[in-house]
Amino acid sequence: xxxxxxxxxxxxxxxxxxxxxxxxxxxxxxxxxxxxxxxxxxxxxxxxxxxxxxxxxxxxxxxxxxxxxxxxxxxxxx
Numbered sequence: 001x002x003x004x005x006x007x008x009x010x011x012x013x014x015x016x017x018x019x020x021x022x023x024x025x026x027x028x029x030x031x032x033x034x035x036x037x038x039x040x041x042x043x044x045x046x047x048x049x050x051x052x053x054x055x056x057x058x059x060x061x062x063x064x065x066x067x068x069x070x071x072x073x074x075x076x077x078x
Contacts, residue, residue, distance in 0.1 A: 019045055028052070032071045 020027045025038030026045040036052060039045040059067070 018049065032068070033075070034071060 018028050019042060020029060020035060020037075021042075022035075025040070026042050027035040027037030027039070028045050028049045029035055030052065036048065037045060039048060056064070
């Protein structure tokens with residue numbers, strides 16, 4: 001059984017793999033269900049997911065609000 005992540009009280013259920021290989025390129029999936037990429041190899045994708053998580057954790061609330069508004073509109077566009 002998997003242990004909860006830091007800050008979680010219990011295990012939320014099955015987690016899918018964050019990394020996806022599609023058409024010879026690597027992507028990572030966000031909690032917002034976006035595939036970010038393409039990257040030439042999985043090491044590049046892993047490095048960029050760290051950058052993405054740094055952005056999410058360090059961005060101002062107004063920057064995050066703009067980002068999530070963009071993501072919401074993008075998801076509703078497709």
